[in-house]
Amino acid sequence: MNPIDARTLDNNTLIQGDLCIIGAGAAGISIACELLGTPYKVILLESGGFEYDDETQSLYEGKNIGLPYFALNQSRLRFFGGTTNHWTGMCAPLDPIDFEKRGWIPYSGWPISWSDLEPYYPRAQKVCQLGPYRYDMEFWEQQEPDLKKLPLDSSKMAYKIFQYSPPTRFGQVYRESLLKANNIVLWTYANVTAIETTVDAARVKGLRIKCLTGKEHQVQARYYVLACGALENARLLLVSNEIEGDGLGNRHDLVGRFFMEHIHIGSARLLVSTSLPLQYVAERGKQEKVHLTISEEWQRKHKLLNCAFDLYPVDLFSSADFDYLQHQVSAEDIKLYLAALQNLKQSFAVDKRDPLPFLETSPTENKRELMVFSALEQIPNPASRVTLERDKDRLGMPKLQLDWRLTDLERQTIEQATQIMGYEMGRTGLGRLQILDWLTEKTDFWPQFPQVLRGGYHQMGTTRMSDNPKTGVVDSNCQVFGVSNLYIAGSSVYPTAGTANPTLTLVALAIRLADHLKRLLS
Amino acid sequence: MNRRKLLKLGFFTTVSWFFLELSAKACTSNRVFSQLYQKLLNLQEVKNFQVIGERYIELYPEESQLKYLVARLNDLMVIAEDEQRGIEWEQWLQAKIKEDFQLGQTVQIDGWIFAKTEAQLCALATHLSGSYPRRGW
Numbered sequence: 001m002n003p004i005d006a007r008t009l010d011n012n013t014l015i016q017g018d019l020c021i022i023g024a025g026a027a028g029i030s031i032a033c034e035l036l037g038t039p040y041k042v043i044l045l046e047s048g049g050f051e052y053d054d055e056t057q058s059l060y061e062g063k064n065i066g067l068p069y070f071a072l073n074q075s076r077l078r079f080f081g082g083t084t085n086h087w088t089g090m091c092a093p094l095d096p097i098d099f100e101k102r103g104w105i106p107y108s109g110w111p112i113s114w115s116d117l118e119p120y121y122p123r124a125q126k127v128c129q130l131g132p133y134r135y136d137m138e139f140w141e142q143q144e145p146d147l148k149k150l151p152l153d154s155s156k157m158a159y160k161i162f163q164y165s166p167p168t169r170f171g172q173v174y175r176e177s178l179l180k181a182n183n184i185v186l187w188t189y190a191n192v193t194a195i196e197t198t199v200d201a202a203r204v205k206g207l208r209i210k211c212l213t214g215k216e217h218q219v220q221a222r223y224y225v226l227a228c229g230a231l232e233n234a235r236l237l238l239v240s241n242e243i244e245g246d247g248l249g250n251r252h253d254l255v256g257r258f259f260m261e262h263i264h265i266g267s268a269r270l271l272v273s274t275s276l277p278l279q280y281v282a283e284r285g286k287q288e289k290v291h292l293t294i295s296e297e298w299q300r301k302h303k304l305l306n307c308a309f310d311l312y313p314v315d316l317f318s319s320a321d322f323d324y325l326q327h328q329v330s331a332e333d334i335k336l337y338l339a340a341l342q343n344l345k346q347s348f349a350v351d352k353r354d355p356l357p358f359l360e361t362s363p364t365e366n367k368r369e370l371m372v373f374s375a376l377e378q379i380p381n382p383a384s385r386v387t388l389e390r391d392k393d394r395l396g397m398p399k400l401q402l403d404w405r406l407t408d409l410e411r412q413t414i415e416q417a418t419q420i421m422g423y424e425m426g427r428t429g430l431g432r433l434q435i436l437d438w439l440t441e442k443t444d445f446w447p448q449f450p451q452v453l454r455g456g457y458h459q460m461g462t463t464r465m466s467d468n469p470k471t472g473v474v475d476s477n478c479q480v481f482g483v484s485n486l487y488i489a490g491s492s493v494y495p496t497a498g499t500a501n502p503t504l505t506l507v508a509l510a511i512r513l514a515d516h517l518k519r520l521l522s
Numbered sequence: 523m524n525r526r527k528l529l530k531l532g533f534f535t536t537v538s539w540f541f542l543e544l545s546a547k548a549c550t551s552n553r554v555f556s557q558l559y560q561k562l563l564n565l566q567e568v569k570n571f572q573v574i575g576e577r578y579i580e581l582y583p584e585e586s587q588l589k590y591l592v593a594r595l596n597d598l599m600v601i602a603e604d605e606q607r608g609i610e611w612e613q614w615l616q617a618k619i620k621e622d623f624q625l626g627q628t629v630q631i632d633g634w635i636f637a638k639t640e641a642q643l644c645a646l647a648t649h650l651s652g653s654y655p656r657r658g659w
Contacts (some may be wrong), residue, residue, distance in 0.1 A: 268633075327632035329577050334634055337570040337644075341616070422635035427623035429616070434633040 002179045005049070006190035006211050013217045015187065017041040018521055020207065020221035022192050022236070025082020026503055027489035027510040028227035029170045030127055032184055034514030036177060040521045042184040043221060045209070047191045048079030050171065055212055059191065059393050062231075066384070066403035068449035069261075075457050076229055080188065081171020083229065083457070084503070089167025090289070091128055091504040092135055092160060093121050097296045097306060098377070098498035104303035105409075107258065107380035110495050111467035111476040120508035127507050128165045129173070131287055135161045140279075140288055147277045147290070151428045156420050158295040160308050160499065163288050190217070193395050195224070195240040195248055197483065204486045210395045223485045223517055226463075227510070230259070230492035234386050234462035235400050237473075237480075249463070249480040254473050256386040258464050259402065260378050260497045261455035263410055265447070266322060267418045267439055268372040269314060271334055272431035281311050281370060291375065293499065294417045305413040307376035308499040309421060314369040321451035322371075322436055331369055334432055372421065372433070374414045375456075377497040379407050386462055404455075406446065415439050458502050460491040478513050489513055558602040558611070559650045568647060575648030577631050578641045585629075585638075586645045594642050615643065 018040040021028045032044050048056040056079060062072035069075075076083045094114065101109030122133040134140070137159040141147055149159065178184055187209075194208040207219040226233050234256040238247035247255050279290045291308040299306060378384070384405040388398035415435075422433035438447040447453050466472020469481035474493050480486040489510045491502040498505075562568050579586035592599065597618075601611045622628060622637030629641045 329574055329632040329634060333570045333573045337574055340568065340570065341612075419635065423623045423626060423628065426628070426635060426637055427620050429620070433635050435630065435635065436633065440630065440633055 002181075002184070003186035003188050006187050006209060006217060007213045007215060009215065009217060011215045011217075015043055015209075015217060015219045017043040017185070017219075017221045019043070019223045019225065019517060020045065020219050021225045021227055021489075022207070023047075023082065023226070023228035023232070023490075024080050024171070024186065025227065025229060025490075026084050026170050027506050028225070029081070029174050029178070030124075030507045030510040031225060031227065031489060031514045031517070032178055033127070033174055034511055035518065036181050036184065038183060038518065038521075040183060040518075042181075043219060044178065044184060044186045045190045045192060045207075045219070046080050046186060046188050049188045050080050050175070052077065052079050052085070055394075056189070059395065059397075060232075061393065062400035062402060063389055063391075064404065065401050066405050067446060067453075069402060069404050069455065070450070070457065072231065072400060072402060075455075075459070076231070079171070080175070080186075081169055084168060084170040087165075087167050087457075087503065089128070089165030090162050090501045091125075091130055091165055092162045092500035093118075093508070094498040094500050094505050095160075095296070095306060097299065098496055098500075102300075105305065105379055105496070107382070107471070108496050111465055111472075116476075117505070117508055117512065120512045121504065123511050124504050124507035127168070127511070128504055129168045130163045130165055130504075135163075137161060137290070140290070144277075144279065144286070144288075147279050150276075150292075150430060152292070152424050153427070154295065156295055156298045157424055158293045160291045160293045161288050162291065162501070164286075165503075191395055192219075192228075192236060193239070193397055194242065195226075195236060195486070197240075197243050197248065199243060201243045201248065202482065203484050212394060223487065223520060225487045225489050225513065225517070227489040229490060230459035230462045231386055231400055231402070233488055233490060233492040235388070235397070237463065238388050239397055249473050249483055249486070251482065252470050254382075254464065254471070256462050257382040257384070258380045258461040258495075259384045259386055259404060259459070260380060260461035260494070261404065262375060262458045262497060262499065262501075263378055263406065263414075264310070264373055264375050264454045264456050265414060266317070266371055266452045267374040267414050267436055268422065269322070269331065269434045269436070270311065270370040270372050270421075270425065270431055271331060271338065271433075272368050272370060272425070273338055273429060276311070276370075281313065291499070292421065294420060298420065302416060304416060305377050305379065305409060306499050307374055307413050307417040309417075310373040310375045311370045312373065314371050317371055318451070321448070331434070334434075335368075338432060368431075372418065374417060375499055376410065376413055376417070377499060379409050380461060380464070380496055381405055381407060411439075456501065458491065458497070460494045460497050460502055463488050463492040464495045465493040466495065477516050478509065487513060487517070554599045554603045555650055558599065559647075562647050562650070568651075571644045571647040572651055574631060574634075574636070574641065575644035575646070578629065578636075578645045579648060581631060582629060582641075585642070588646075588649050591642050591646045591649065595639070595646060598643070615639070 020043040022045050024046040060073040077085045096114035099110040099114045125133045190209045192207050193210045196206045204224050209217040237255045240248040293308040386402050389401040391399045425431045425433050463473040474488050478487045491506045618639040619637040627638045
């Protein structure tokens with residue numbers, strides 16, 4: 001009898017097992033898959049069913065009280081498979097520098113190194129149905145005859161390869177194997193509303209479950225994994241305040257703090273004099289995508305955050321959102337000027353080799369005008385946080401409020417990184433770059449959301465990993481400090497965010513956690 | 523009168539002004555200017571040099587006076603003066619643009635990042651075409 005709809009059980013049913021995974025998204029399903037066929041009884045709890053439904057999704061409602069951000073009930077999905085039900089599948093591992101303690105970035109540094117996590121990336125690569133575990137430009141240059149490095153100064157700029165997952169819908173791809181498993185039971189429509197602990201809050205003794213129909217149940221297991229996404233992981237800890245008044249695992253007031261997103265922000269327009277390989281520009285149509293990035297060397301030298309550049313044909317954007325049209329020197333002027341410089345003249349002819357099949361109309365005429373989006377990590381900032389608000393959801397749980405904040409260092413990084421890109425484009429004769437007005441004006445305002453400033457729907461950092469309970473919520477094994485049988489999976493444990501989309505790393509961490517749990521269970 | 527003729531007229535107005543007001547040294551410069559300007563006119567889109575140049579002069583008036591520009595672009599003048607070195611000016615310009623970008627010797631004109639040398643050449647083209655009010659030596 002798998003799955004079991006929790007609404008159909010008798011009220012106050014006690015569900016028991018060895019390991020309880022709360023949440024069936026990318027992290028939860030990855031852990032469950034690792035435990036397939038083991039002798040351990042696994043309880044996999046999912047708030048929704050197999051399809052989207054408004055009622056369950058509404059449990060994600062909350063408020064944004066900081067910088068404008070996506071509506072909290074629209075930036076993630078609450079049914080089997082979680083947010084992988086609508087992700088685009090862009091994947092890359094983090095960079096080694098992302099794990100380092102960088103003196104110029106407060107609260108940076110993971111308690112594990114890149115080499116600690118590296119063995120798990122190839123396994124995560126398979127789970128996400130990606131191609132070969134290769135993220136070096138040299139490899140992809142050999143695979144793709146039309147992909148070439150640009151003549152950029154490697155001390156300043158580098159390349160970051162991303163691969164596209166199909167995208168793997170975890171809830172569809174792994175459903176059958178999970179439902180067939182003898183040792184795993186999936187419980188749908190089972191909302192965890194509280195984590196109950198022993199009186200010293202040193203161990204979880206059970207979970208309280210509520211259904212939207214009003215029924216309540218109990219779960220008991222030897223170990224528990226919280227895998228509900230960065231916002232809900234923090235919420236569940238904060239609402240579990242029966243013993244610890246400020247919330248479970250929150251003795252040092254860290255749960256919910258350090259909320260991070262990947263800043264994705266229009267910072268420049270680029271006129272390129274040559275036809276860039278599609279992998280630099282296109283969103284789709286190739287197995288891989290190349291981002292230009294600021295090199296590690298340059299990050300260290302100039303104390304910058306990790307920053308990449310995402311290039312799009314300018315046609316995709318409304319010119320009203322970018323106020324460059326007011327300028328006296330237009331893109332057309334620059335284009336003609338560059339054409340007049342003899343060596344660029346030919347290369348400005350329209351090249352019809354470049355189809356962009358993902359677009360409804362191919363922007364062949366303007367394809368050499370690109371919008372540059374800086375894609376960067378943000379500083380881990382304790383003031384950027386989620387807290388509980390007074391309003392409650394239909395289950396009686398306080399809703400979340402998100403106070404997303406950015407600082408001057410993000411702005412400085414965007415400005416300096418964009419300038420470097422502009423210098424390199426000019427130096428190499430690849431083109432000229434125009435920095436957008438919001439970045440040249442000396443104000444504290446961030447440009448409008450989501451037209452110019454946007455996130456990646458990448459919520460991270462609310463239960464950060466550390467080697468010290470005073471600076472983190474979980475240890476290097478993802479165990480909640482002070483609670484011996486409670487673990488957290490997902491991007492909420494990231495101390496810093498890098499520039500890579502978070503899914504591949506969170507799956508790698510989930511596999512690593514699964515290995516750890518198997519050792520504990522045995 | 524087509525655009526090219528208009529530009530030539532503007533240039534010779536500028537040169538006449540030099541001739542009337544300045545020394546024999548300036549006359550030499552005028553000849554060099556003339557040669558340089560002929561080269562610029564050979565570019566198909568010299569108008570766009572002037573668009574950029576006008577804006578540069580507005581934004582950086584202290585760096586855009588003719589005297590200053592002549593001093594900055596002296597090497598280019600020397601090349602322009604020598605008819606044997608026909609295409610060298612373009613090579614010189616490309617190399618200088620590259621060097622400027624490498625050294626961060628850049629200016630921002632309406633957000634566009636330019637090498638100082640190219641912006642100054644655009645300003646010179648503007649001055650020579652007479653399309654911008656003269657600010658004197």
